[in-house]
Amino acid sequence: GAGVSQSPRYKVTKRGQDVALRCDPISGHVSLYWYRQALGQGPEFLTYFNYEAQQDKSGLPNDRFSAERPEGSISTLTIQRTEQRDSAMYRCASSLGDARYNEQFFGPGTRLTVL
């Protein structure tokens, strides 16, 4: 079956613009995670959902970042008033549940560049 998909794969935007990054998880996966990965670093947790409920948003850097998963499937990560420091790879992962032993399947990521 299809894996986790993310769109767009690449996004270039100007500082101050809003961007919306989309994640389409594996069908039937309850949990959905967003991570941010800077060059040369590992993924950094941002937020996660079980179904449509946002369970933990402790990793969101500030209030310009928000995420939603209104129907418990596709999720959107929105960054308002983008800044150059927001440039990074944004990764989405999904899993059957949020228990630690549930494998997280990662998407290919969206490379965001803020000019």
Added chain:
Amino acid sequence: DQQVKQNSPSLSVQEGRISILNCDYTNSMFDYFLWYKKYPAEGPTFLISISSIKDKNEDGRFTVFLNKSAKHLSLHIVPSQPGDSAVYFCAASGYSSNTGKLIFGQGTTLQVKP
């Protein structure tokens, strides 16, 4: 502060030999550890995991060792193959009870030479 650290950015090994990738952590609340492997232009994929109640877990050529007293884990690949060349991330969870939130290290790039 980096709670999960991979202090070696890169490692080069000859095909057929053992590859040893190391990872240290600082938070004693971590109780589940994972290794992910990442090829260029792809997302990380799960490789192997270990619970803190064990000190070793083996899956084919891959073995993960956990030393809780030293807060250290390592991934052994024997024998190494050119297809193992990738970036390897160590990750930990358990910081927030029973969630899948993962804390990753910086990654180690492994190159296996034919």
